[in-house]
Amino acid sequence: EDQVTQSPEALRLQEGESSSLNCSYTVSGLRGLFWYRQDPGKGPEFLFTLYSAGEEKEKERLKATLTKKESFLHITAPKPEDSATYLCAVQAHTGGFKTIFGAGTRLFVKA
Amino acid sequence: DTEVTQTPKHLVMGMTNKKSLKCEQHMGHRAMYWYKQKAKKPPELMFVYSYEKLSINESVPSRFSPECPNSSLLNLHLHALQPEDSALYLCASSQGLTGDSEAFFGQGTRLTVV
Numbered sequence: 001e002d003q004v005t006q007s008p009e010a011l012r013l014q015e016g017e018s019s020s021l022n023c024s025y026t027v028s029g030l031r032g033l034f035w036y037r038q039d040p041g042k043g044p045e046f047l048f049t050l051y052s053a054g055e056e057k058e059k060e061r062l063k064a065t066l067t068k069k070e071s072f073l074h075i076t077a078p079k080p081e082d083s084a085t086y087l088c089a090v091q092a093h094t095g096g097f098k099t100i101f102g103a104g105t106r107l108f109v110k111a
Numbered sequence: 112d113t114e115v116t117q118t119p120k121h122l123v124m125g126m127t128n129k130k131s132l133k134c135e136q137h138m139g140h141r142a143m144y145w146y147k148q149k150a151k152k153p154p155e156l157m158f159v160y161s162y163e164k165l166s167i168n169e170s171v172p173s174r175f176s177p178e179c180p181n182s183s184l185l186n187l188h189l190h191a192l193q194p195e196d197s198a199l200y201l202c203a204s205s206q207g208l209t210g211d212s213e214a215f216f217g218q219g220t221r222l223t224v225v
Contacts, residue, residue, distance in 0.1 A: 034213050043115075043201050043216035044154065087153060097142060097167055097205075099214065101153035 002027040002092050006102035013078055013109050021073040021105045023088030031091040033071050034099070035064050038085045047073075047086075078109045114138075117202050117217035125225055126192060132220045134185040134202030143185045144214060145177060146201040154201055160185060192224045 005024045013019055025033065032051050036044035048057045050066040057064050061082065063074040073086055088102040115136045124130050134143065142161050146154035159167035160179040168177075174196075176188040185202055199221055203214040 032212070036216075041199070041219070041221065043117075043203075043218045046213045046215060049213050089153075097144070097159040097161065098156060103153055 002090070002095065002100050004088055004090055004100050004102035006086075006088050006105050008105060009103070010106045011108070013075075013107070015079055015109055015111050016077045018074070018076045018078070020075070021086055021088075021107070023071040023073070023102055024069060025071070025088075025090050026069075027090050027092040027095075027100070029093035031093050031095070033066055034089045034091075035062075035071070035073055036087040036089065038087055038104070040085075044087055075107070078107075080109045080111050083107055083109045115202055115204055115215050115217035117200075117220050119220060120218065121221045121223075123223045123225060124189065124192065126194070128192075129188070129190045131189065132187040132200055132202075132222075134187075134217055135183055136204040136215070137183055138204060138206070138215065139182075140204035140206050140215075141182060142205045142207065143179065144203040144205075145175075145185070145187050146203065146216075148199045148201055148219070158187075189222075192222075194224050197222055197224045 003026045007022045035047040038044040048064040053068045061076045065072050085104040085106045087104045089099045118133045145157040148154045157171045158177045163179045174191050178186040199219045201219045202217045205212045205214045
């Protein structure tokens with residue numbers, strides 16, 4: 001069964017304290033892995049798509065990487081405005097339009 | 112324009128009411144989705160439309176009825192809902208025709224069933 005597990009469930013950082021969020025996945029042929037940011041009461045906002053192991057993408061203080069079993073979202077020198085829930089999602093070759101979401105990591109950055 | 116617009120933002124309805132949620136996108140995307148999200152949980156897929164045809168129904172109860180009038184619009188008709196149906200309802204669209212592209216989400220409709 002296709003599955004996505006994110007860790008930790010919650011992460012509290014001081015402003016400027018870099019860290020990483022983990023997304024482990026098991027799918028029958030990865031078509032794509034997606035990272036989204038979601039603020040409370042809002043819809044998820046697309047951040048990155050990764051398609052193959054070794055791929056990396058960056059956007060401001062965020063960098064996403066992908067291996068054959070997991071993806072990391074690295075946050076460098078976070079600011080309070082980076083506080084949000086970060087969702088990882090995958091699509092499998094056999095899944096059609098189905099996107100499987102992880103439970104998310106709630107990030108809190110304190111000034 | 113990379114926006115998916117959902118109306119209304121908030122909706123309170125009784126268990127005997129009939130209401131509709133609306134979603135609109137003008138990005139030329141041919142796949143549109145309805146998701147349900149409970150507090151502190153990830154989005155759960157409900158329906159997928161591809162080229163205005165229903166391609167996935169994730170065993171959603173018949174009190175939820177989707178409709179895709181054209182390539183830019185998606186509706187979700189609600190009837191005889193239960194209090195446990197209270198949630199954030201998200202609409203999304205994607206460009207990819209085989210599901211291998213990112214989805215753009217609307218801001219959601221916060222539904223409360225009383």
